[in-house]
Amino acid sequence: EKGPFPFYMLKEINEQPAVLRRLVQDYLDESGKPVIEADLLAALDQADRLYILAAGTSYNAGLAAKSVFENLAHIPVEVGLASEFGYNTPLLSKKPFFLFLSQSGETADSRQVLVKVNQWGYPSLTMTNAQGSTLSREATYTMLLNAGPEIAVASTKAYTAQIALQTILAKALGEKRGVQAAIDFDARTQLGLVANGMQTIIDEKDFINQLAQNYLATTRNAFYIGRGYDYAVSLEAALKLKEISYVQAEGFAGAELKHGTISLIEDGTPVLAIITDKRVASHTRGNVQEVRARGAHVLTIAMEDVAEKDDNIILDNIDPLISPLLSVVPTQLLAYYTSLNRGYDVDKPRNLAKAVTVE
Numbered sequence: 001e002k003g004p005f006p007f008y009m010l011k012e013i014n015e016q017p018a019v020l021r022r023l024v025q026d027y028l029d030e031s032g033k034p035v036i037e038a039d040l041l042a043a044l045d046q047a048d049r050l051y052i053l054a055a056g057t058s059y060n061a062g063l064a065a066k067s068v069f070e071n072l073a074h075i076p077v078e079v080g081l082a083s084e085f086g087y088n089t090p091l092l093s094k095k096p097f098f099l100f101l102s103q104s105g106e107t108a109d110s111r112q113v114l115v116k117v118n119q120w121g122y123p124s125l126t127m128t129n130a131q132g133s134t135l136s137r138e139a140t141y142t143m144l145l146n147a148g149p150e151i152a153v154a155s156t157k158a159y160t161a162q163i164a165l166q167t168i169l170a171k172a173l174g175e176k177r178g179v180q181a182a183i184d185f186d187a188r189t190q191l192g193l194v195a196n197g198m199q200t201i202i203d204e205k206d207f208i209n210q211l212a213q214n215y216l217a218t219t220r221n222a223f224y225i226g227r228g229y230d231y232a233v234s235l236e237a238a239l240k241l242k243e244i245s246y247v248q249a250e251g252f253a254g255a256e257l258k259h260g261t262i263s264l265i266e267d268g269t270p271v272l273a274i275i276t277d278k279r280v281a282s283h284t285r286g287n288v289q290e291v292r293a294r295g296a297h298v299l300t301i302a303m304e305d306v307a308e309k310d311d312n313i314i315l316d317n318i319d320p321l322i323s324p325l326l327s328v329v330p331t332q333l334l335a336y337y338t339s340l341n342r343g344y345d346v347d348k349p350r351n352l353a354k355a356v357t358v359e
């Protein structure tokens, strides 16, 4: 089933352009208009706030989509860790709508919130890769990622599928609400560009393997930094690295370095900077200089529009609002090769299960 791939994770990273193209086919019509269940859209349209709840990588996919919903659909979004939300429930808005992101549809931390949401009588949507899963059956609405089975414990194609599908949903809601940004956002073209950009990065995987060897082969720790749209990706990049390569990794909003973490930077500490967001690129460049001056071994991932000649990985230009879809791919490959080069079982990292069905 793995075909030519030594591990499912590499296979699943490779599938991402196709997964995106399938989502475009399944959820956008020929003219690029979203095809979404009318009842679901009506319920969302009535909501005054969207609560996105999930765990792990799915939570990170929610963080990445928050700006997309706010920009395209003008709906305020709160993203929560399901495990915290159920027991430390924030003061809810008057008309909340709950979105559960779960690849497996079986995550117990998310389910315990959904049980409460149903008791409260609020509408909910599960976005999942597993038809008929518990979270799908118990939510008011379901949207399927159609990403094909994800076998590797480290989630890759579900993360990008979740962001892409949320983007389509945000566009649909925004259009219904007459938001100009949603009408102008050409999801079909943009997601097509993302798929092509992903393929470019995947084709450079041998080069990324070299970078993994140069920067991450023997290190005990690593830091990812990003601002704005790149911050959410830095969190996901760090999770991926720690999960399968056992390198202690943290993702940071670039500016936070100087509020504490920069004290950890020593000679040779890897710092991986993600730079796609024009509004804050120069500030992240400033952070890169600060850590370099303290001996950090800096690897930069930048989008063409804001790239400089010394950047290590250059991403094709896409709308920065959805840049996490593309910028995450090199970080997935870096994590993959770091784990592989260290001789670990990439698909089955120690202590972890694919679906976490206990709270």
Ligand code: M6R
Binding pocket: 055, 056, 057, 058, 059, 101, 102, 103, 104, 105, 106, 107, 110, 153, 154, 155, 156, 240, 243, 354, 355, 356
């Ligand atoms: O199936 P779910 O999306 O609900 O799973 C949530 C997390 O357990 C999952 O994303 C986990 O963090 C992954 N192993 C990360 O790669």
